[in-house]
Amino acid sequence: MSKPGYPTDLHTHSVRSDGVLEPAALVRLAAERGVQTIALSDHDTLAGATEAVGEGQRSGVRVIPAVELNTESRWGDVHVLGYFLDPADALLEERLRWLRENRGRRIELMVEKLNRLGYAVSLQRVIEIAKGGALGRPHLAQALAEAGHVRSYDDAFDTLISKDAPAYVERVGLTPSEAVRLVVAHGGAASLAHPGTVNGLPELLPQLVDDGLVAMEVYYPEHTAARTAELRALAERFRLIPTGGSDFHGRGEHGGPLGCAYVPSDTVGALEKACARIAEGKVGT
């Protein structure tokens, strides 16, 4: 790994969802790159948190247990990050399991569609590729590439499994408001991830703030300087804590290298304070 990263990265994925690295390997990479604090924010699961926190204690990296929740709505791709959640929270795990099972069911339906279209791919192989993590389209794309049905991983998305492609199946899941409320109900600080993928952000934000949103991912590798400035102003207007992260997956298709996004030095402290206010019942409805 070449140049060192920023000291904080609040958006990363491991193989427990659609990343490439085991949680411990991700933490070791952070240590190598000089990233001192990371949030492990796998999709719909805290399954990697305990391993990552343990490795963090060995290698001197602070690990914040987090999740990223995808949502379904007319607002485009609204993803909600939840920070400082408890991996031992059984009720939260129950909700996350429901989300993962829906996601798994969706992949099952996509496999059936692909088979009907003449692309032989087995659900078993997709499950193996996911290595016990939440099943997602990236695992399916890898299975399709491996079987030689497409030229590459990206090609699988482009021709078969992206929105409007022949084997696509809609997700069922939380609305953006439900995702924010779920995080708040379990004592976490909710941040709106990569707001650039949201349609109608200025209309959606006040709603989510009412639901208990306390932060927004202002700093993100795909944001231009102008976009970042715009989001910083919006965050100020709604008194949201500006968060930032790489969305590191270990693959090229989205996100950036670990520690590539600037994060203000007081962000983590502000998130902790927000959690304290949430614990006192002062945030959300």
Ligand SMILES: [Zn+2]
């Ligand atoms: Zn996302």
Ligand SMILES: [Zn+2]
């Ligand atoms: Zn992400």
